[in-house]
Amino acid sequence: MFSDLAGLRADVKARLKPLLPGIRIEDALTPAVDTVVPVLYFEFTEISSSVQGAALDRQTVAPQMDAVLASAGSGDEDGADAQILNLVHALQRSDDIFWDTARKERLANGAIAWRVTLTLLSHIPIQTPTEE
DSSP: OBOOGGGHHHHHHHHHGGGSTTOEEOSSOOOOOOOSSOEEEEEEEEEESEETTEEOOTTEEEEEEEEEEEOSSSSOHHHHHHHHHHHHHHHHTOSSEEEEEEEEEEOTTSOEEEEEEEEEOEEOOOOOOOOO
């Protein structure tokens, strides 16, 4: 479970990097550029107090971010397809990152990309005010 909302992107990047050799991982969604290696970007989309309709406890929230996996160069559909399989298999190894569906799209630079929404569990202890 993730405990630092501010460092969430960096935590996900650190966790996935060893599982995805050959993919450059960026902390945030930046303008797509042509690269010689596939690139994985993250973009926060929402934060929820429930997961799959089940309410979470008061100390847990479920941030969602899109992971966008872009192919190397323009139009490398086979490469993009192979890389998304590597990504979803890496995600399956985690017990606090959930995903449902990946969708294929074409970026403005012609690169093929897969977008998958990740739901993360983040637990922050609630601090009670101290009496003076």
